[in-house]
Amino acid sequence: MKDGGRLAAAIEILGDVEQARRPVQDALRDWGRQHRFAGSGDRLVIANLVFDALRRRLSLAAIMQDESPRALVFATYARIWGFGLEGLSAVLDGDRFAPEPVSEEEAARLVADAPSDMAAHVAADIPEWLWPQFFEAFGDAAVEEGRALAARAPIDLRVNLLKGDRERMLRKLSHLSLHETTISPVGLRIEPPLGKERAPHVQAEEGFRKGWFELQDEASQVAALVAASVEPAQVLDYCAGGGGKTLALAGAMGNRGQIYAHDASKLRLAPIFERLQRAGARNVQVRDPEATSIADLEGRMDLVFVDVPCSGTGVWRRRPDSKWRITPNALAARVREQREVLAAASRHVRPGGHLLYATCSLLPCENGEQVRAFLGEAGEFEAVSLEPRWSGLFGDAAPRPRFEEPGFATLSPARTATDGFFIALLRRREEG
């Protein structure tokens, strides 16, 4: 396929996504099934166009004064990918599979400056109903953060210390053009590809199969390192899911102590077994929710890690379609769920032990407000200051998150060059 046909396909898929309000991956898969002639290079360019158009949906629509899939895809190709009006017109010209040529009106908008009177949420590409929360989280930096959340995300790897160190891995994987992350001492980063470029398929690397590294955003690596800094021997990962944080904790603990991996969903836990094996993690016991209970762990854990289900607003760079699909009802349901999960998880902390609450959200209602409400109800817990711990763990030169209160840290794309992520470290007071 030539770019003209790819642009037409991206417009069709974007229309499908918007009309049916369904995930892009599903629409892309269905389109691929119906167009078997399209090669992997075609599919990549089409997917990149759709995702990039969704990332900046509001600001591109404002520039084009048109929110149709055609306007968004044209603006992405000409303005974001840098082909300009000339490049776009050239690929539409004489290609019978391409969309209709650019109209005069469209041409003028494709080259015009962005309107100076865009509303803040439009400039930031944040859904209007979420803007008050987003602004509350970031204040004057909210537009900058929104723009950073609308960019592509890098690929971050976490070096598995059970199998090697970062220096060695940097040498072994040098063909991937990666560099060290600036906060996590075990992170390596591949910058996001531009325009039509393809990101490297790191899971196809021999090193991945051998368990030398895992794919994990730097913010999640940091959360696990902060949790492990309390030097726990007995750990409960209460919402372990596929085991991302469990594996990071096992690495940080050097396979010592005992980690219990729990999740309400047996299905979500399923990938963990193979991942533990690949990583060489031997201090993890998976507690299948359908076969065993965790009642025996109540009041016994040095650390409970609670990576609650959340809105995922912090990972919009990776899932831009979810930005436009989230609803007030779904958010309210998440907030209720988090309250229950946090209360239930906290019962497993021993007196003097710690709890780390984490979300990949940037919304105060899922983060600071949630923890403050918990601390108000559960008088036996207190927040632990993260600021001095941050410097101790990552040094003074590392980017610093926003410390809304000494015990709460928010990482974000503009500030820490990571996914959006919130952590709060709490401690249960000693009895008596």
Ligand SMILES: C[S@@+](CC[C@H](N)C(=O)[O-])C[C@H]1O[C@@H](n2cnc3c(N)ncnc32)[C@H](O)[C@@H]1O
């Ligand atoms: C953010 S995901 C966890 C991701 C995981 N920690 C990782 O790093 O890969 C949240 C998880 O919470 C689980 N969950 C939801 N409600 C729960 C509950 N009441 N108790 C325990 N886990 C729950 C979900 O099944 C989901 O796997």
